[in-house]
Amino acid sequence: MTINIYDGFMPESHPAPARFPVTVDVVALTVTDDVLKVLLITRLIEPFRGRLALPGGFVLAGEDLATAAGRELTEETGVVGVPGHLEQLGSYGPKGRDPRGDVLTVAHLLLAPNFPVLSAGSDAEHAAWYPVSQVLDGELQLAFDHERILVDALERAKSKLEYSPLGAAFCGDEFTIAQLRAVYEAVWGTRLDPRNFHRKATGTPGFLEDTGRMTTGDAGRPAALFRLAEAARQAAGQPVRAVLNPPLMRPRA
Amino acid sequence: MTINIYDGFMPESHPAPARFPVTVDVVALTVTDDVLKVLLITRLIEPFRGRLALPGGFVLAGEDLATAAGRELTEETGVVGVPGHLEQLGSYGPKGRDPRGDVLTVAHLLLAPNFPVLSAGSDAEHAAWYPVSQVLDGELQLAFDHERILVDALERAKSKLEYSPLGAAFCGDEFTIAQLRAVYEAVWGTRLDPRNFHRKATGTPGFLEDTGRMTTGDAGRPAALFRLAEAARQAAGQPVRAVLNPPLMRPRA
DNA sequence: ATATTTATCGTCATATTGACAATAAATCGG
């Protein structure tokens, strides 16, 4: 295969600028049944055929990173639009991550409520939610450097919950304090005192807004339904300034 | 120009994978005379010839991102080794950032004590420290999307100071509490109460370590010299866990 | 020698956290 490359393209550097294949990978996290789960696909081709991997794929010419990440997510799950909070995590490579050659990947982090994934036919890569703990245990093994990326994503997610309202990205539009607390507990891997959590969540100005409605049908006393306050909602890709101030810190190990 | 590309290279995606030129850019920050400064070079070629820009350049084949960032820094300033804390900031593009075509850039953040930059001859790109405020004012204009990258870098730096010991990356190995406070004030753009800052800095376990030595010659009472405690020092590229817990938050605007 | 400067220690009211008691309001099991 032969490709023509425009020649007059050496902005600032003297050695021949290399071109790299660029992929986006998405670490999609969700919480279901109090368990933190990650979206993984089963690879159908070498290398790492049959192995689990993060959903992702090549960035196309003229495409932006966030666009590519959203597109890959849609392609591999059938979900329409971005189902939660998507942010860039970081870039990995290009050296030594793919046995076939240098590939740069830009990892993204998606925090979303559980969404159904397309059950693909046998000739498509099957995507499904897996408990994060099974990957960290070594029970499940990931392709490439995807475990390292997952670990970084988890640390990012844990830290985001401390000072940002993004815990709510795991919930639907309306949620109870207990549901939000379950998210914190699943992501941090610790139990939190329901009363103190309630106090902090409801007592932080600009964080939550009472909808006035209550849950019904569940065991126990009905819970009030909240939504994110206007100040905490944010146009996609905005700074997400520290709404939780002072932050809600993870217990000190 | 014609380049041969290995053909069997389509891991997960169906459309032809594009290859992109990849650059690294470095937002190098330092504090001198209580002023936050950023390292900028003057471009010698189009586009944006004569305009100020972040130091950076192409990632070479077989090179890692952090390596490339360090190499570019060395090439443009003459500094030997990485003079402070270098971390990845984020990736930008590839669409619409360079008039010549799609270029992906991976921005990095360097927090370092002031270091001298090579005074280049007239035919090399001249690197120098500029007050960040002059860029934000619009007094200085940057090439490409470099101002946006700088803004993101500043937010990252501000936030890092809150919970990590990285403020000390701006100081030398040994420093006084007042010097550290000057870093916080310059980065955050606020004044801090010297007594409360002293209490927090010296009272946080695992943050600072008294060297036993004192400053001499300066005006006023001599100050004790501190260094980062072992727990706060970290192998380059490590997580930098929250040493400041609870964090030292910026004043609420 | 005294004024000035900077560092450091101390005080005190207020805010926040962590641990936990008590009450409210539903479902559950007979």
Added chain:
DNA sequence: CCGATTTATTGTCAATATGACGATAAATAT
């Protein structure tokens, strides 16, 4: 239908941390 159980929510109280600021210590500057 009723008490047991479950979950939500409101409080209480001591320990900790913060913000505002007084006071003292130890240099240099005049």
